[in-house]
Amino acid sequence: MSAAGTILFVVCGLLGLISALATIMARSPIRAAVALLVHIVALAGLFLTLHAHLLAILQLIIYAGAVVVLFVFAIMFIGPIPASNGPPRLAISGAFSLAAMALLAIVLSFLLAGYNPPYEIIAGCPSGSGAECGQFGGVAAFSGYLFRQATAPFELVSALLTVAVVGAIMVARGHSTPAAQASDAEARKLSEPDSGGGD
Amino acid sequence: MAIQLGNYLMLASIFFAIGAVGFLTRSNALIQLMSIELMLNAVNLTLVAFNRWSPSNHLGQSFAFFVMAVAAAEAAVGLSIIIRLFRLYKTVHTDQANTLKH
Numbered sequence: 352m353s354a355a356g357t358i359l360f361v362v363c364g365l366l367g368l369i370s371a372l373a374t375i376m377a378r379s380p381i382r383a384a385v386a387l388l389v390h391i392v393a394l395a396g397l398f399l400t401l402h403a404h405l406l407a408i409l410q411l412i413i414y415a416g417a418v419v420v421l422f423v424f425a426i427m428f429i430g431p432i433p434a435s436n437g438p439p440r441l442a443i444s445g446a447f448s449l450a451a452m453a454l455l456a457i458v459l460s461f462l463l464a465g466y467n468p469p470y471e472i473i474a475g476c477p478s479g480s481g482a483e484c485g486q487f488g489g490v491a492a493f494s495g496y497l498f499r500q501a502t503a504p505f506e507l508v509s510a511l512l513t514v515a516v517v518g519a520i521m522v523a524r525g526h527s528t529p530a531a532q533a534s535d536a537e538a539r540k541l542s543e544p545d546s547g548g549g550d
Numbered sequence: 551m552a553i554q555l556g557n558y559l560m561l562a563s564i565f566f567a568i569g570a571v572g573f574l575t576r577s578n579a580l581i582q583l584m585s586i587e588l589m590l591n592a593v594n595l596t597l598v599a600f601n602r603w604s605p606s607n608h609l610g611q612s613f614a615f616f617v618m619a620v621a622a623a624e625a626a627v628g629l630s631i632i633i634r635l636f637r638l639y640k641t642v643h644t645d646q647a648n649t650l651k652h
Binding site (some may be wrong): 390403406426449460468469473504512519541 | 554555557558559560563564565568569570572575576580585587594598599601602603608609611615616618619620622624626627630631633637639647649
């Protein structure tokens with residue numbers, strides 16, 4: 352790997368690490384969304400070092416351009432966080448999960464850090480051939496692979512996205528028939544804190 | 551110094567652990583969803599890294615592509631559920647969604 356590739360890996364790895372920590376430790380969801388955006392851009396840089404050019408651009412378009420925007424819209428809809436955070440979580444469960452995941456990360460890192468399979472140099476495009484020459488991870492090669500080897504999943508994913516959009520609209524919209532609205536009001540009454548548990 | 555496959559896998563496992571800790575520790579449903587996205591991104595990084603070291607086909611990258619699409623659909627549905635939950639409980643803290651508990 353060239354020196355520029357190494358520098359890009361180090362910079363994007365550190366940036367991704369810092370932004371991932373900022374995402375889970377943020378005080379408000381909007382700060383977490385911005386940190387998630389930085390993490391996604393760092394990951395796109397890591398994809399570039401891995402010779403996955405089309406996937407890096409798709410990461411930016413899909414994640415940074417659609418998923419994070421959806422998060423920001425939902426945060427805007429929900430509004431500012433009220434002052435009281437609700438009952439505090441058990442400190443023991445947080446420390447336990449932190450210890451368990453740190454152990455997992457350390458064990459995986461020890462097992463994997465020395466894994467050095469042979470590295471094939473992938474030749475770039477020759478200088479006179481223009482931007483696209485069918486190299487590994489480029490638009491022509493990757494989309495050709497998707498078109499030939501993954502046609503059915505591709506079409507099914509488009510159906511899945513349609514179903515997801517319809518389902519999201521239906522769930523978020525709420526009910527309009529009187530019976531459904533009555534059951535919604537009853538659920539709201541049950542969920543109020545002063546109604547107490549049943550017996 | 552060349553970056554080896556083990557370095558990428560180590561980085562991806564650290565990202566995954568950070569996402570898992572965020573999901574288990576925070577009670578804000580929005581931040582839990584973002585932690586899920588962190589975990590999915592770590593898996594994508596693992597897939598693409600393995601594909602770089604066996605570049606005879608694009609299997610890892612296409613798998614990552616479909617993971618990306620499904621993660622986007624899941625984020626949309628999850629956010630709509632959170633909005634519905636917010637209308638019911640007037641909060642997004644999952645600790646307070648305990649009507650089924652009693």
